[in-house]
Amino acid sequence: MNTSHPTGAGTAPAPDDPPAALPALPVTYRPTATVAVLMTLGALAFVTLTAIGFALPSEGPVRHSVGEQAAFCLAGLLIWAVLALLSRPRVTATDQGLTVVNLTSVRRLEWAQVVRVNLRDGDSWASLDLHDGTALPVMAIQPAAGREAAVHRARALRDLVEAHAAPDRG
Secondary structure (H helix, E strand, O other): OOOOOOOOOOOOOOOOOOOOOOOOOOEEEOOHHHHHHHHHHHHHHHHHHHHHHHHOOOOOOOOOOHHHHHHHHHHHHHHHHHHHHHOOOEEEEOOOEEEEEOOOOEEEEEHHHEEEEEOOOOOOOEEEEEOOOOEEEEOOOOHHHOHHHHHHHHHHHHHHHHHOOOHHHO
8 A cells, every 4th residue: 555545654565465355244433532531531520620619608708509519510510511512523334334323413324325435644533435426524543643543443444335335346
């Protein structure tokens, strides 16, 4: 695979290299380290803000109402919810096709709908070229979470797309 190929970095495999084995289906790709960090930070924000809310004095010269205390807890919960939303992206390949989950959308695709998997140098995440001429971002495959892992996952997804391609495509 050369660097101008849609899956980006790397060199073309030698003609005598054995083809990579396809992953067993179903397979799900997601930035697990990113998910772990985001959910940990969300829990930490919630616990910290809840502790601050309960530590606010309800009596004395400076009084805080129960509403003010609850607002801290709710702010922590809101931060955790936003971070949970950011940790949502994943792509799942099954025998029937792909399910791409991004921040606020879920898209189910049949294998025949996917033309190509792209991950070029400088891309924030992989994308799928679809048969209708549109592109669909795959935020689950992010070079920021590890370039080599992202390239490996994009290649594996590309291999699955090619293996399940419609007969008239290849």
